[in-house]
Amino acid sequence: MVGYISKRLGAVGIALLIAGAISQAANVDKALADSESRRKTAENGVREIKKKSSGQAEQLRAAYTAAANEHNAWLEQVCRAIEENGPSTLDASAAAKAAASSLVDWVTVRNRALDTPVMTNELAEGVKKSVVQDMIDIATSSLKSAQGADKQKRMKLAASLSERLRWKTWEDVG
DSSP states (O other), rough: OOHHHHHHHHHHHHHHHHOOOOOOHHHHHHHHHHHHHHHHHHHHHHHHHHHTTOTTTHHHHHHHHHHHHHHHHHHHHHHHHHHHHHHHOOOOOHHHHHHHHHHHHHHHHHHTTTTTTOOHHHHHHHHHHHHHHHHHHHHHHHHHHTTTTHHHHHHHHHHHHHHHHOOOTTTHHH
């Protein structure tokens, strides 16, 4: 099979395939790093708000909790599919869209509470689109990595992903 592919594509074609695979891996690494960074930024926002002891505490708590719950629901869906050796594709787009929307809502509420600029509608839509794409890339890559692996490896991959990306509760952010 490899011989057939190399004859059909030649050295340049194979190099492009390898470059594409490396590029995809780099994209997923960036998506993971960006997702982890968003989680940390959200937690830092909670810490700042708790220091201020804002009069809007319930609204802030509700917005953060919604964002955390939506993100963690997407994460649970992906981790469950990994653990169960589900298909290499998963339609997690609805959960990703809900998570992205609640993240933007949280950022808006947080920025108002901290007297920092609020995103324009155009920027908010761009952020949502980027977050959704990151989440889909993470899900797809993680499922492909786990496909066909033994149960122990799948469980470890799901646990690692969960540990890295799970949002803390409002109470646990300190």
